[in-house]
Amino acid sequence: MCRTGQDPDGEPDVDATDAVFTSLLEDSAEELYEQAPCGYLSTLMDGTIAKINATLLDWLGLSRAQVVGRMRFADLLTVGGKLYHETHFAPLLQMKGEASGIALDIKAAGKQRMPVLVTSKVKVSEDGEPLLIRTTVFDARDRRAYEAELLRGRQAAEEAQRQAEADRERLQAALAVLQQSLLPAALPTIPGLEAGSYYHTASPDLLGGDFYDLFPLDADRWAFFLGDVCGKGPQAAAITSLARHTLRAAALHDPDPVTVLTTLNTVLHERYSSGDPRYCTAIYGILTPGSDHVGVHLASGGHPSALLQRADGSAEYLPTPGGMLIGVLPHVQFTPAHTQLFPGDTLLLYTDGLTEARTGPTRDLYGEDALRTFTAAQPPAGPQALVTALTGLIAGFGDGLDDDTALLALGVPAPLPTPASET
Template identity: 85%
Template sequence: MCRTDQAPDPEEEKDVDATDAMFTSLLEDSAEELYEQAPCGYLSTLMDGTIAKINATLLEWLGLERSRVVGRMRFTDLLTVGGKLYHETHFAPLLQMKGEVSGIALDIKTTGKQRMPVLVTSKVKTSEDGAPLLIRTTVFDARDRRAYEAELLRGRRAAEEARRQAEADRVRLQEALAVLQQSLLPAELPAVPGMEAASYYHTASPDLLGGDFYDLFPLDAHRWAFFLGDVCGKGPQAAAVTSLARYTLRAAALHDPDPVNALTTLNTVLHDRYTSGEGRYCTAIFGVVEPHDGHVEVHLASGGHPSALIQRADGSSDYLHTPGGMLIGVLPKATFTAARARLLPGDTLLLYTDGLTEARTGPDRTLYGDEALRTFTTTQPAQGPQALITALTGLLASFGDGLHDDTALLALGPTPLATPGVTT
């Protein structure tokens, strides 16, 4: 019968024992070498902070000999003044309370009293009955991290400074644009004997020049010219057209105040000026008012502009329709539509640009429209141009972000009659 069990070979047992001893020795040497030459600093201190053990890596960072450190220095002796204060007020109390702290940023003093940023992790070693024996601490080199954080901070500061500079530039630009915008509008409307006049201008964006314009000025001792218009587009190009349109209408009115002729002159000037390049055009209403005792005569013409609206003293409101008026500046010859009206005390003639009627309202962003404007005007007390402009200013504010275009308003009417029994 064949036996499978054999007696152990004494020679093989000797080889195994020798191998185990060799690996044990290598492991012991490797563990000690790993401690001494680790890529981070290690040290063990007594509970009072006296250094009992420290590895070669940390000694190299400090530029100190082991004999000068072990048993002679405390952990806080390795720290900068700020680090010592933080250790006493935060690090040590937290370590005593929790038994360990992790990733605390400190600075240690290296050769030549240079600062070296480090991250420190410490843990208290206790006996079996829980009594604290010593503190084991790991010190990580944080120079690269600190340099990265400093670079990141510089980048953030630079970005913040750039943001502040951009905001300052934007404010200066808005101020310059506001001044330029005001130069395209009358500083204030003149006082007209026997009439009241009011105006309002809403700028949709402080960063862009608008193309809406209006004016009121005397022709002679009895008649006054007025106009309100809207240039296509925004920005400097639109502002240039606005300026040209204003001064052209003023000059044309002094030469020939007939509304159709004034718009015809503007059409010729705009078409000739921009026909060779990018086309520029506008819409406008031009008119002449002549105050009389108890009423004001109005003669106006429109070129592609929304019809003027008349609020009557009896509470009604109606458009003064001017159909067929063409855009100004598109064609070498254009047709314009004229209309006449008589304003009695309590009546107000309202001119506006389409920013008002093209505003979007409600959750479904519905177009406000001409009929809504007529209805709104009808609901307002007939108290003259200034009262109507004030009401419309509130209406524009109620649109919020639905009011996406510039809006100009100009209202004219006879001087309101004094209320009986009220003195002013």
């Protein structure tokens, strides 16, 4: 007896071997079709199902006898899927002969909605006549879950961003209120005097470390101060608040400039001497209006000297040498100074953000000499005019101005010119 695949002489029977392989391939192709990881079906041109694989039947929970020749492809779809099939999928297939990756929902076993991706192609005859439609159905449940998770993640991120923006707006509003509490809302009107101010913060949170104020001591005298806290932002703002309220309280108790600055030094040193020292510079003074002038009595604690613009067009610094930083040492000495303001004179107080601004291609310091030259070049038109001119100068520094800057100008208005009598 010979074995299958051999002839009587013991040589391989080629025809028999080919027949075996062909049979195996046919069985494998049919098994692959039936048990494929995706659904397969073929429909007539009207959608009637002519052939369907076991995989898709398992998803549907139906038998072949219930489907083949009895149902159309659209009958497998949910209500929404049918609507999309009729309005989009079928017209696209008719026009182009194929449709790929269309997301639909089928009615799966147990009346469950099952998301799928459908790809269909029309088979045509040699004459180009459409014969049937071959369709592949992919399980999109994992993909739909993944997309839903992505959507939830995106929505969560968007919500977090909206919350962060809302928190940022609330913080900015709170910081704006805090900043307003650190500066006077408006300078008071003083009979016989004029005042002007300007404030620029370099901190991104709009909280600066510079401060100033002008307020009455009694019916005849007014107090003023301008200072600069070391640092920027909320920490500097906390010291600014403490310094401002301390100066006002000390001035009402004993307005002498040296005494007021000494009190501020004591408060800051006691509060910040352990672990995290903090300090500031400041000028504090008293204005005493007279019959034809205003007396100025001031003291400086480590602060740049005040600049006087005189009515004759000159500009000079009011020396306050030896003034020490406020809050560093327990015992300090401050330098007092006196001057008088006559009609047309202006006293300018400023913080070092102005003189330490960087200018030009080489980013040199602007400096006190340049400030004096600039001031002398301005017409002696009063405090507000000088502040306006300096505001324009500061704007021109651009990113060269990297520190907080405050200006406070006080002066006596020049008398109005007497009109010439008509002849």
